[in-house]
Amino acid sequence: MEGSRRVFIQGLAAGVPAWMASPGCAAAAGRKRPNIVFIMSDDSGYSDPGFCGGEIETPNLDRLARGGMKWTQFYNAARCSPTRAAVMTGRWPQEVGMGDLAGFKFDAGVSCYRGIVDQSVPMIPEILGPAGYHTMMAGKWHLGGQKIKAQGAGWQAYYPGRELTPEIREFYFNGMPKQRGFDRFFGLLGGEWHYFVNPPPNKQYYEGNELAVIDEPHWYSTRGCTDKAIEYLREARRQDDRPFFLYLPYQAPHHPLEAPKAVVEKYRALYFNTDPHQLEERRVERMKRMGILPEDADYTPRLAGPRNGFPSEEKRTEWLEQVCVHAAMQEVMDGEIGRVVETLREMGELEHTLICYCSDNGAAGKMGHLGNTPFQGSKALLWEGGSRSPLIAHWPGVIPAGTTNHTAASVLDLMPTFLDAAGVSYPASFRGNRLDTPPGRSLMPAFRGGSVDAPEYLHWDLYGQKAVVYRGRWKLLINPGWWVHIKDNEEPVLELYDLDRDPAETRNLASSRPELVEQLRRAQRAWEDRYEVTPYGEAIEKGLGRKAEWK
Known part of the structure; x- marks a missing residue:
């Protein structure tokens, strides 16, 4: 189908991780397979919630952290859609076409920037559903599926002279949650919309494949998505006693x-x-x-407001108002998470449920540095403040309460962890395409009180213009400030940090460790070549045949 990036791989890798080799549903014989609930916030700062040192009241997340494991060095892709693609597929965002945001206007015509997730690669519900799980979602999708009803101004502006064919419409329709394996779906298909909906009409929130009917005065989406999640949970249990997978990606904050x-x-x-x-x-x-930061860790105050201070009292007040609403949105979200947990308890399912929580990226730049304290950077930047989130994992009787893990892990590890917990194998093929081994690994050994090794390498890239590669304690950033660096520098700006000693990235060691820098750069270049990572402007010119409007 037009727009699909087809992936044909001739065989499985020789080394198959344990979570891929598990014998499917048979592994669950004689025991109840766990329910899985994955909750994700959007733009939460690392230290915003109480369980990570923040002053925002999050008693329900705090309780989950105390009753389970807190993972302190957990990485995301620093942006909404790339992180979601990595979560849902267990693969690098560029590998599945999500090197940038979702939507047809982000399709640059090359494999790593398609604006929609590759439909030849399975998502979590497309694996768990056939294995006997109820699959349900309430919240923000932002992975490219949409209903394009007519060849309107938006399509023509981006693709002048290109016909919007029935095949293209079907392709985008097939990227919606119901077509990607969810039995039940309520939420946003795109990246953002108003939280308060005062009908009529609702223009953005879908249920299934159609716009939802919202007739409640002053409806608020964080609460409304929770209402639907609880409705779906109760509905599933009325139907039968099969386990369920609930994906609850809130838009807040x-x-x-x-x-x-x-x-x-x-x-x-x-x-x-x-x-x-x-x-x-x-x-x-x-x-x-709390043991999240080493006692002797260096920390340079980041100035909680904008980098260069406030130009006026009016701007300071404006920033403070944003911080207040940002905090309030997270407190409300925490209350809704509490409702979900209480529902599980009332249903008698809490003891049989793995609950995980993280954010899709760091707090946005408009929050200044406060949300991501003590780290520098913000959403869409690859310093720790943009791509590091705490992870909570809670499963009574399985995950030891009150534990903390400092091993590096990432959103790539969530799919293998969920499949491992469910006793379900990753498929060798999907829709006629052979599949290779995804890059992540199951965290279940650590959840059960053991350990997992950090990944040999961890790579993230944004727009082919800024990148990061991790190896053990070392982190190499390439043009981390993006346009601040590339607009005035022909050679890339490099920053190297020892995260064990300097998690707040206060001392750039690049000039003193040139051999290590070159080794990490070679690893990053090899990764970029494998997934055809291209600077976004060049991709537009190559894929769409038109001049890019940005460097």
Whole structure:
């Protein structure tokens, strides 16, 4: 079908990880297979929640962290769609066409930037569903599926002279959640929309393949998605006793910043009466007490507001208002997570459920550095503040309560972990295509009290213009400041950090370790070549045959 990136691989890799070799559903014989609930927030800062040192009230997430395992060095792809693609497929975003955001306008015509996930690679529900799981989702999709009803101005603006054929429409339709394996779906197909919906009409929230009917006055999406998740959970249990997989990716606290007024006022009383630098310092102190940061870790205050301070009191007030709403949105979300956990308890399912939580990337740049304290950078940047999130894993009787793990892991590990927990094998083929071994590994050995090794290499790239490669304690950044670096430099800007000693990235060691820098650059170049990673502007010119409007 047009637009699909077909992947044909001639055989499985020789070394097959244990989670791929498990004998499918037979592994669950004689025991109840676990339910799996994966919750993801959008643009939460690393140290925003209470369980990571923040002042935002998140008692339900805190309780899950105390009752399970907190993973402190857990990485995402630093952007909405690439992270979601890695979660759902267990593969590098560029490998499945999601090197940038989702949507037909992000299709640059080359394999790593298609704006939609490769349909020849399975997603989690397409594996768990046939293995006997109920599969349900409530929240933000942002993986490219959509209903394109007519050849309107948007299509013509991006593809002048190109006909919107029935085949193209079908291709994008087949990328929607129901067509990608979810029995039940409610939520956003795109990346953002208003949280409050005062009908009529609803223009963005779908149920199944159609726009949802929302007739509740002052409906709020974080609560509304939770209502649907709970409805789907109860519906599944009424049907039968099969296990379920619930994917609950909240839009909160992503833009637009909207929250109930009473909760916002609560945080106005805090943030307008406290020096932001004191809040930052308190977060660092709490993180050290919690064992999230080493006691002797260097930390350079990042200035909680904008990098260069506030140009006026008006701008300072504007920033503080955003911080208040950002915090309120996360408190409301935490309350909704509590409702889901309580529902599981009432259903008698909590003891049989693996619950995981993380954010899709760091807090957005408009939050300044406060949300990602003590790390520098923000969403869409590859410093630790953009791509590092805490992970919570909770499973009573399996995951030891109150434990912390500092091993590097990433969203690539979630699919293999869920399949391992369910006793389900990764398929050798999908829709007639042979599949190779995904790059992640199951975290279940660590969840059960053992250990897992850090990945040999971990790679992320954004737009083919900024990249990062991790190996053990070492992290090499290439043009981490993106346009700040590339607009005035012909040669790439390189930053090397020893994360064991310097997790806040305060000392660039690139000039003192040239051999290590070159070794990591070679590994990154090999990865980029394998997945045809191309600078985005060049990709547009090559794939669409038109001049890119940005460097």
